[in-house]
Amino acid sequence: MSATEFALYTFGPSSAAYRARIALNLKGLSPEFRSIHLVKDGGAQHTAAYKQVNPQGLIPTLLHEGHAIGQSLAIIEYLDEKFPEPPLLPPDPYGRARVRQLAYMVACDIHPINNLRVRQYLTATLKADQAQSEAWYAHWITLGFAAMEAMVSGAAETGKFLHGDAPTLADICLVPQMANARRFKVPVDAFPALVRIDESARALPAFAKAAPENQQD
Amino acid sequence: MSATEFALYTFGPSSAAYRARIALNLKGLSPEFRSIHLVKDGGAQHTAAYKQVNPQGLIPTLLHEGHAIGQSLAIIEYLDEKFPEPPLLPPDPYGRARVRQLAYMVACDIHPINNLRVRQYLTATLKADQAQSEAWYAHWITLGFAAMEAMVSGAAETGKFLHGDAPTLADICLVPQMANARRFKVPVDAFPALVRIDESARALPAFAKAAPENQQD
Structure with missing residues (x-):
């Protein structure tokens, strides 16, 4: 790569890439977007060319x-x-610390367990059927969101957003995870503080512009 | 809790608690250790008393x-x-960023997928047998370590430790994960840079004192 390249390897539906897109928008930055289709032809993230960029073969x-x-x-x-x-x-x-704790509750303890490659292992190797795979997905979201709701609802630090009245890293993690919950039809009624904050955040242009449905890919 | 309490909720074998213990030792800090036995009597992390401290019911x-x-x-x-x-x-x-990337490669993409509660779900709910559970464990470590090895070996930034010649957050994540690999007999011969760095780090008193085998619990 050259020293002047400014680019994000991204894929519309990826919630990890969604986080990066939100942060870039909040900062007013517009790198070139390079699409890595995670499913088509076995997944562009697994190619040798992409692994030169990111040895983990993950985006963003x-x-x-x-x-x-x-x-x-x-x-x-x-x-x-x-x-x-x-x-x-x-x-x-x-x-x-509080913001990072909330962010990691999503980014460590919900999202990676539900990520595409894990679900592929569940079905391909452990022969989980669709109902088991969906129950798995819902289980980790529900467990994680319940803990976040308990931490956030009624806390003095919580404001319009998870921490105060401006969006932080924590909201950047919450919103894509909420989108995943909706996509997989996981009920979120039991988490009213999270639902309220997710709606507040999605009303901001930086969040809206980053949403999967507003991506080219 | 009182404003003067300085304590870590920990459990010897927990690799997340192990990370916190290393960091405290590197900083020369000695909080009171409060043991949370993760297995005995169903797990002290699930009690209402502990969830008042940490709604997620995880340590540290x-x-x-x-x-x-x-x-x-x-x-x-x-x-x-x-x-x-x-x-x-x-x-x-x-x-x-490089140090955090390496840290998250363990803390997001290896450890949470192999954590106790996930293995319990695999066996109790998905009825995975012991061989399947062990293969799962080895799979995520091997995949994660292979990516880390590719990123680290031969890189100019790599030194005695994962980044330069002093231990960082990345080494603090690597060493407990290596301990998990040894405990579950996952081969690590294919990752010579990681093995070398793990040994360098474990030779430091701050890492040695934090090891599971040197805990009271």
Whole structure:
């Protein structure tokens, strides 16, 4: 890659790429989007060419200043350090910890367990049927959202968004996970604080423009 | 909790708690350790008393200055902000991104998929037998370590540790995951850079003192 390339490897439905797109929009940045179709022809993420960019064969990857950065949360923390305005983390260490805790509750403990490659392993190797695969998916979302709801509802730190009245890294993780819940018809009525915050966030142009339904791919 | 309590909810074999213990040792901090036995009597992490501290019912949780912080990586970033020396992240944004990427390759894409609660779901709900459960465990470690090895071996940024010659957040994630691989007899010969770095890190007192075999519980 060249030092002047500024690009995001993305795929519309990928919720990890969705996070990176939201962060880029909040920062007012418009890298070139390079589509990596995760399903067609066995998945473009598995090609040798893409693994040169990201050895993990996952999206998103950001190219910036001659570097390739994988892992959506590493990308977002990087963007927040390189382009500080508007901040995606609060200024105080405890606030930052609370936001990161909420973000990781999605990014570590819901999303990777439900990710495409895990569901493929469940069905192809463990021979789970569709009902079992859907129950698996719903189980981890419901468990994770229940904990987030307990942490957020009634907490003094919660505002219009998960932490205060401006969107943070935590909301950037919540919104794509909520989209996944809707896509897989997982009920979310038991999580009214999360539903309210998700709606507030999706009303912002930076979130709306990043949504899967508004992508070319 | 009181504003003066400084405590870590931990359990010897938990690799997420292991990460937090390493970071505390590197910073020269010695909070009170409160043991949460994850298996005995159905698991102390599921009690109402513990869920008051951490609604997710996972360990570790750090109590500090009247706050309860869950998620090991949120704890470690918090410690690094509150107690900056020695730093657990490099000073430059790209270096920080590379370290976080490597950390998340373990903390998002290996460990949560193999975590106790997921293995319990596999066996109890999906009726996976022991061989299938062990194959699952080995699969995600092998896949994740192969990507890390490809990223690290031969890279200019790699030194005595995953990033340069001082331990970072990335090594703090690698070492407990390597311990899990050994515990479950997953071969790691194909990852010589990771094996070398794991050995370098475990030679440091901060890592050794945090190891499961050196815990009271």
